Amino acid sequence: MLIANRGEIAVRVIRACRALGLRAVAIYSDADRDALHVRLADEAHRVGPAPASESYLNAPKILEIAHEAGCEAVHPGYGFLAESAEFARLVERQGLLWVGPPPEAMELVGDKLAARRTAQREGVPTVPGVYEPLRTLEEAREAAQEVGYPLLLKAAAGGGGKGMRLVSDEQELKNSFARAVSEVEQAFGDPSVYVERYVPKAKHIEVQILADHHGNAVHLYERECSVQRRYQKLIEETPAPLLSPKQREEMGQAALAIARAVGYRNAGTVEFLYDVERKEFYFLEVNARIQVEHPITEMATGIDLVQWQLRIARGEPLDFAQPDVRPRGAAIEFRIYAEDPDQNFLPSTGRIRELLWPSGPGIRVDAGVERGDRVSPYYDPLLAKLIVGGESREEAIERARRALEETIVVGVATTVAFHRETLEDERFLQGSYTTDFVATLKPQGLSPQERALLAAAAALAYEQERRALREALQSSAKAQEALWKWASP
């Protein structure tokens, strides 16, 4: 198995390979020569210089390595080439197994407008908006009038928040439409844009699915991912708080309907927007890959998703059916990014000088780094994922507090402090939080007790250093004296 990725997901795939007795071949850029995924793989090959475009995105080079190493399959992880139908096709054309959905299905869901049309055909609710690309400002204005302001102007080739902008009125639409189209064309090579109603108080809820090559498909229930910054998730949990059992079932069925309609195979995620005020859900998009947050589903269902990705790819049928999927308790994932929550989540680079992970019941840590590793500025700054489970959401939260307390990362700023504060926020504790949560979280200052503790620690460190120095000087003076006594007669 060639793993065309890096970091924690490469490590995760290596572990799944081991479980199935497969040889894991890693690739690495110059910045990752000593990375954890390289150390854990059975063998590792250099793919190119540090920039992603010359390494983890270099499809021809990756395929060359796959051949040299005698690989039979390629796992793309997430990000990089994972959602490139073109790469999937290249892999298959070379006679290698692609661990992912068929390229045709990837294309169908990769075009967000086509996916919207599919959802509509299948009777799955979609966010009110248009279903065909808007070519001119005139078309956009007409569509906007129908949808109403504020609205979202989105790229058909975008997704995950890329190529998306909030437009609050017609003037803004006039000002930004042409620029948006040219930006979108530059970024994705496809100028298609469309508009959708903006839902101000929304939750982001997604459904995990697994489909094999024998016509079997199951959903593994939902994950709520509303704690986001820049449309990037920070915390995910399952089950989604506040979702009714009926809606949970409906969402699962909707996800399966869309998966079937596009001929989806392997693991995938169907994303929905949940309008908190109207208590309705709308189809958003399909993510044709394994997702960062898959471990919470694994923890709740006991089903190893990455292992199933490999088994489905090699033609095995699912050995369980929908009624066998019975999630238990609650699970929460905290993404430990090398980012400073006090600096607007600015990425932080450096060497990890000390690293302590938590352990104990209900705790899982999927890390891509170890103590001593360097966090480079070239890639996604995700260091690790802390996954915490419990019989109830309350138990999971209680365990998470302890686990975050035990987590120590020295050398780079991390999101650990942010997670600790989130676990004290009333909106998170009640489960009523929406996608604007991070933007509205107020930074907490130090309490007088905390200030006293820190001041005492620093003063003590200073005092002890001073005393140690004084003792060392005294003993060296004594030693010199002794030396002179010995030397003088």
Next chain:
Amino acid sequence: MTQEKSRYTVRIRDDLVEVELLPDSSPSRPEEGSGFRALVNGEEFAVRLTKRKREDSRGRGLYTLALDDRSVTLWIEGRGRRYEVLWHGRSFPLTVEPARTFALRERFRGREAASDREVEEIRAVMPGLVVQVEVQEGQRVQPGDGLVVISAMKMENEIRAPRAGMVERVTVREGQEVRKGELLCVIRPEEGEGR
């Protein structure tokens, strides 16, 4: 060991904390680090700071701080009077000075002209491209106000004002590439701010 009392002034961000340390007379095992009575802002605690790993010969490392009946793990790194303490996932820069030295220096500083007041240099935290300069020279800013937007790793990062003040200089323009640590702008804290 002498039974002298040590008095320190510790600065945490913009706050000053007075710490008085007196070696605890109760017997202690030396390998655990000696115990102290600490008077912090008028409150008294029994404290003991123990280094957890000894392989690092310099002052930095993981410590256990016992504060009365509570025990916490901290990473402490010190260079001269400057310390960095990692607490609850956040890194806090602190400066420790003997209270007498601090008082002397403050008195001296008080005589200096207002124009010699320390300025805040805002530097690029990572290499990237300046996509937006949000302030002009002479503009007043509040803590948290956006100053410069830098694009790095395909992400836009807004550098914000750490404190209130006046933008004295802007040293970059839009479209410019900056290296890590490069000066972006200079903020002069407002009168009555900071000190």
